[in-house]
Amino acid sequence: MTYRIDADVAREIANHARSRYPDEACGLIAGRHQRISFAVALRNVAQEPQKEFAIEPAEQLRALKSIDAEGLRWIGVYHSHPFSAPIPSAEDLDSAHDYGLLQLIVSLRGGKPAFKLWQLHEFGADPLDLHFDGERVPDVSDPRLTQQQRLAMLIAGALAVLLVLVIAFSLLPPAPDLSVIR
Numbered sequence: 001m002t003y004r005i006d007a008d009v010a011r012e013i014a015n016h017a018r019s020r021y022p023d024e025a026c027g028l029i030a031g032r033h034q035r036i037s038f039a040v041a042l043r044n045v046a047q048e049p050q051k052e053f054a055i056e057p058a059e060q061l062r063a064l065k066s067i068d069a070e071g072l073r074w075i076g077v078y079h080s081h082p083f084s085a086p087i088p089s090a091e092d093l094d095s096a097h098d099y100g101l102l103q104l105i106v107s108l109r110g111g112k113p114a115f116k117l118w119q120l121h122e123f124g125a126d127p128l129d130l131h132f133d134g135e136r137v138p139d140v141s142d143p144r145l146t147q148q149q150r151l152a153m154l155i156a157g158a159l160a161v162l163l164v165l166v167i168a169f170s171l172l173p174p175a176p177d178l179s180v181i182r
């Protein structure tokens with residue numbers, strides 16, 4: 001099954017993961033059908049937050065209410081792996097209770113966030129296809145300019161130069177009246 005995630009949401013999750021580094025960050029993901037369009041960041045209350053994550057039930061309930069208020073469906077949980085690949089750890093597999101939910105893991109290993117979506121089950125985990133909506137790759141480690149942004153900057157630059165020229169010409173003294181000399 002193929003899922004899509006809004007690039008903005010992926011960026012939000014990656015930024016949360018980076019802000020909690022070297023701890024694991026966690027939260028909930030929600031959306032409609034197979035599209036992840038909403039994320040709620042939660043606190044990691046695990047004993048060893050650099051190795052695992054745990055969500056406080058009351059906080060989770062509040063997050064579920066905000067998902068409900070958006071008219072969205074709870075799709076699953078996200079968490080980060082600050083040092084390892086985006087593959088469910090033994091702890092992740094052990095602590096999974098609700099197999100109807102998906103696990104989105106973002107790895108910060110190597111600097112550039114890497115996302116992987118998983119369906120956990122009794123016997124392990126299966127990777128799911130995940131596509132990014134809005135841009136090809138959610139490149140949060142290196143926010144490069146898009147083609148349109150670059151074009152907009154070129155146009156703005158050209159207009160600025162033109163404006164300076166117009167002002168410069170308007171400030172020139174009037175041309176001398178040569179007819180007086182004759």
Ligand SMILES: [Zn+2]
Nearest residue numbers: 079088089092
């Ligand atoms: Zn994990």
